[in-house]
Amino acid sequence: MNKALRYAFMAVMLLAMAVATGCAKKVGTDTPTGEGGGYTQADVENARKVQAVLSNKTIYFAFDRYEIKPEGKEALNQSAALIKQFPIVRVLIEGHTDNRGTAEYNLALGERRARAAYEYLVNLGVRPEQLEMVSYGKERPAVEGNNESAWAKNRRCEFRVVFPPIN
Structure with missing residues (x-):
């Protein structure tokens, strides 16, 4: 009987905690990284901004290179700020290459x-x-x-807000 009472008590406590943490302002509760927490309509509007x-901050790379050029650093400085x-915004850094080389080499x-851009942003104080x-x-x-001309436009990193969802 003690076990049944303990389980019932735990269930009631969990239900009470779930109700107590609810908030009418929340629009969503999941982030891409699995974190909990909600976001407001203002968060969505800020994410759109x-x-x-960021959609105008694409950075480009030299052939077969991943070092960030000076103009890329300027774009990343502005993006970091x-x-x-x-702080609620989560950004996906997308690394791209031109079509020369093997699929495996180009993925690497x-x-x-993407790692170079990530590390640059973190060094500027963006939280990982x-x-x-x-x-x-x-x-x-x-x-x-x-x-x-085509290859130069394809050797790039682009940035996309993935949370909160802005669709």
Whole structure:
């Protein structure tokens, strides 16, 4: 009987905690990294603003390189300042390559590019938990073509707000 009472007590306590932590302002409760916590409509609007700025902050790389160029550093400096203003925002750093080389090599190079941007942002004070990385290698070209002009546009990192959802 004691066991049954303990389980009933635990169930009532869990239910009470769930009710007590509820909040009418919450729009959602899950982040991409599995964290709990909700967000408000203002958070969504701020995320849209951040995305509007970040969509113009693509950084480009030299052939077969992942070092950030001076103009990329300037874009990352501006991005870091913005991301730090909105601690609820989570940003996905997408690493891309041109279509030369093997799929495996390009995935690794895209990851090194995303990692370089990630580390630069963290060194500027962006919290690591606000950032995620992915490499798409050569699978998502910005521009189709097999010439230097197309390749230069495809060797890049792009930034996308993944939380709160802005769709």
